[in-house]
Amino acid sequence: MFTQLINPSVDAYNIETGAFWGEARFTPTQEAEQALLDWINYGVKPKSLLMLESNFEPSEQYVPIVPNQVYHQKGIFRALVKDGSSGRWFPVEARITYDWRTRSVEPGLHFNSVEFDNIQITDFVESFY
Template identity: 70%
Template sequence: MYIHLKNPTVDAYNLETGKFIGEARFTPTEESEKALLDWINYGIPLSSLIMLDSDFAPSENYVPIVPTQTYHQRGIFRALLEDSSTGEWVPVEVHITYDWRTRSTESGNYFSSVEFDKIKIDRIVRIEY
């Protein structure tokens, strides 16, 4: 069972073309961290997640967004999860489809608040070598 999460990111892909759009790094709210852990540990479906301080590193395929407009994308969610029995941090990646929108109107590639919604899991992978 996992008890904490850190360094969450999402690699975003255009749903129609499959092209890489960019990578977002953010901080989950306490409620979002709990929801993510319940999702990964117990398979409890996510309704929506609020992420704070989102920094987005766009690719050459990125088209600037319209603030507060909803976008449907594919992505790879990655994070380090703390294993409760060993205390080790385990890298995990989850392939997902989701809707997202900014909840703020800053220009550029930083958003103080982002909402993810209608998150569906394609597969979960525990990264091991």
């Protein structure tokens, strides 16, 4: 069973064209971290996730967003998870679709908080070497 999650990120893609928009890195709230661990350990789909201090690295295809507007996208979620028994860290990856919005009032590439909803998992992989 995994007991801790660090370094979460999402590679974001346009849901209609498949164009890569960029990578977002963020810090999950305690509730979001627990929801993600429940997702990974037990297959319980999170209803909503609140992430803090999101930094976005855009691609050349990125179209700036409107703050507080909901966007439907697809992406690749990645994180490191800690095995509670061995203490070893493992990378995990999931292909997902989701709705998201920033709660920031200013446009830009750093958001104080981002909310993810309507998360659908299309594929999930634990990486072992």
